Amino acid sequence: MKRKTDYKYLLPAVAVVALMTQVPFVLTLVFSTLRWNMSRPDIPRTFTGLGNFLYFLKIENLKDIPPFYGILWQTILIIGITLFLCSFLGFLLALLFDHPVPGINIARTLILGPFFVMSTASGVVWKTTIFNTIFGWYGVIVKALGLTPVDLVSYHPLAVIIVLFTWQWMPFFVLVLLAGLQGLDGDLLDSMRIDGVNWLQGIFFIKLPLIMNHLRVAIMLGLVFVVKEFGLILTTTAGGPGTRSYTLPYYVYMQIFSANNVGRAGALAAMTVFLTLALVNFIYRSIERRSAKYN
Numbered sequence: 001m002k003r004k005t006d007y008k009y010l011l012p013a014v015a016v017v018a019l020m021t022q023v024p025f026v027l028t029l030v031f032s033t034l035r036w037n038m039s040r041p042d043i044p045r046t047f048t049g050l051g052n053f054l055y056f057l058k059i060e061n062l063k064d065i066p067p068f069y070g071i072l073w074q075t076i077l078i079i080g081i082t083l084f085l086c087s088f089l090g091f092l093l094a095l096l097f098d099h100p101v102p103g104i105n106i107a108r109t110l111i112l113g114p115f116f117v118m119s120t121a122s123g124v125v126w127k128t129t130i131f132n133t134i135f136g137w138y139g140v141i142v143k144a145l146g147l148t149p150v151d152l153v154s155y156h157p158l159a160v161i162i163v164l165f166t167w168q169w170m171p172f173f174v175l176v177l178l179a180g181l182q183g184l185d186g187d188l189l190d191s192m193r194i195d196g197v198n199w200l201q202g203i204f205f206i207k208l209p210l211i212m213n214h215l216r217v218a219i220m221l222g223l224v225f226v227v228k229e230f231g232l233i234l235t236t237t238a239g240g241p242g243t244r245s246y247t248l249p250y251y252v253y254m255q256i257f258s259a260n261n262v263g264r265a266g267a268l269a270a271m272t273v274f275l276t277l278a279l280v281n282f283i284y285r286s287i288e289r290r291s292a293k294y295n
Helices: 006-031 051-057 067-097 104-111 119-130 137-144 157-182 186-194 199-210 212-228 231-236 248-257 262-294
Strands: none
Touching: 006 262, 051 262, 067 104, 067 157, 067 199, 067 212, 067 248, 067 262, 104 157, 119 137, 119 157, 119 231, 157 212, 157 231, 186 199, 199 212, 212 248, 212 262, 231 248, 248 262
16 A cells, blocks of 8 residues: 655756756746846846847738748758658558568667667768768769769758768667667457458558557657757758758757857747647647547
């Protein structure tokens, strides 16, 4: 029988988690209300309320729209396409790895490789040894075909970032979805074969609905991983050309380390957190409604 005081044993863990997560967030909210530019120590720190938020959100006229909205759209576009590709390709690879064929354990180990590589290292390797138009794999292959290579990093930065994000985080989706497939009841799968269910029907009407919770976890955690990623952007496109490959976290980074503006960086960071929470809630409710249709 559990005692009513059992929750007291959780208080130390709750206190540590709150100290490590909520206190920095509260400080970020406090900083977001200040006018604080570290490059101008002669200007005192003053309280501006929502002034830093309005700096990014306020639209004076349609010809002078703040860059925040373009960066917000780029962030949503990168996140949406990356999560779709990771979910789709991750599910296909999970289906492929869910068969006891020779060498399957080695293949499962190798597919997880990109997930454990540092983002900055991945960006440097892709930029210098693959996407380089002179001595990279891409440049060598295109020249061998008799074509003129295009500098993908300069002319198609968003596509490059999406490819790198997908390569980095798809193994996580494979890991979660494969765990869901291997946890399915063997008797159910045998009954499926006996009843004459074909391969496509078994995947889309039986297996996929049964691992929908795993897909939900993968998408929501993947969303958090992708949103906070900026190492790949820093080492490949550096946000350029201009701001064409900026995301909100990279914009926060530039505000604090380039513009030295603590207040605006705090406001951007707070808006990024709120956007992430809204997207997580939207995805959760969407998948929950879809799951309810199968029940």
